[in-house]
Amino acid sequence: MNWEKILIEIEDLLIPHYQFDIWERGLYGYLLNQTRLRGLEYSTIPLSSISQALNCSDFQSRKTIRQLAEKGCIELEQTRKGQSVKVFLPSELGIQPQKQVEAPLNLEEIDFFKNRDYVAELVAREKEQCFYCLSEISAENCELDHVISQLNGGNNSYKNIVAACHKCNTRKQASTAEDFLRSIYRKGMLSESEFEGRLSAVEALKNGNLKPVL
Numbered sequence: 049m050n051w052e053k054i055l056i057e058i059e060d061l062l063i064p065h066y067q068f069d070i071w072e073r074g075l076y077g078y079l080l081n082q083t084r085l086r087g088l089e090y091s092t093i094p095l096s097s098i099s100q101a102l103n104c105s106d107f108q109s110r111k112t113i114r115q116l117a118e119k120g121c122i123e124l125e126q127t128r129k130g131q132s133v134k135v136f137l138p139s140e141l142g143i144q145p146q147k148q149v150e151a152p153l154n155l156e157e158i159d160f161f162k163n164r165d166y167v168a169e170l171v172a173r174e175k176e177q178c179f180y181c182l183s184e185i186s187a188e189n190c191e192l193d194h195v196i197s198q199l200n201g202g203n204n205s206y207k208n209i210v211a212a213c214h215k216c217n218t219r220k221q222a223s224t225a226e227d228f229l230r231s232i233y234r235k236g237m238l239s240e241s242e243f244e245g246r247l248s249a250v251e252a253l254k255n256g257n258l259k260p261v262l
């Protein structure tokens with residue numbers, strides 16, 4: 049018996065599950081101590097001992113015993129020596145720890161570069177177009193680019209990682225996104241309105257306004 053675990057389960061699971069009042073809580077603990085903790089399946093415990101232990105009237109003891117029996121936490125059996133009691137442990141009552149609810153993903157803390165874990169989400173945000181030159185990309189063939197390069201202290205947040213084509217990722221290197229966009233605009237790879245649009249996108253990205261949908 050792992051009593052440490054059982055006692056935690058009683059506090060954390062059984063008591064809230066059955067909404068024990070203070071008397072039920074006291075009685076359950078007392079009966080557990082008198083039986084299972086001492087290696088006894090059953091024990092006959094005089095009502096007077098219970099009342100004394102809980103510092104209450106026999107009326108209160110009887111009432112609490114009945115409540116615990118009705119909840120199924122204890123079992124009473126009439127024997128020749130008196131009423132014998134068995135206390136059930138949380139696991140025997142089928143009370144299991146609730147599955148941990150997964151904490152919701154915190155967008156601000158996600159590493160969007162590592163292992164390309166979120167490449168699909170980034171490509172979707174970029175509308176299947178290279179963040180810089182707007183050529184068609186897919187989650188399979190795109191590359192993840194640091195808008196502010198790692199050399200310049202850029203991090204891996206969604207405000208700094210974009211999906212780009214291989215060419216742009218290779219050519220941009222450590223230049224700023226604005227300078228790089230200007231260079232491909234001059235080469236005729238972007239129209240003037242596309243160039244303006246990309247500059248606005250960089251601004252929006254840095255301001256956290258281009259949130260990928262997870």
Ligand SMILES: [Zn+2]
Nearest residue numbers: 178181213216
């Ligand atoms: Zn590109």
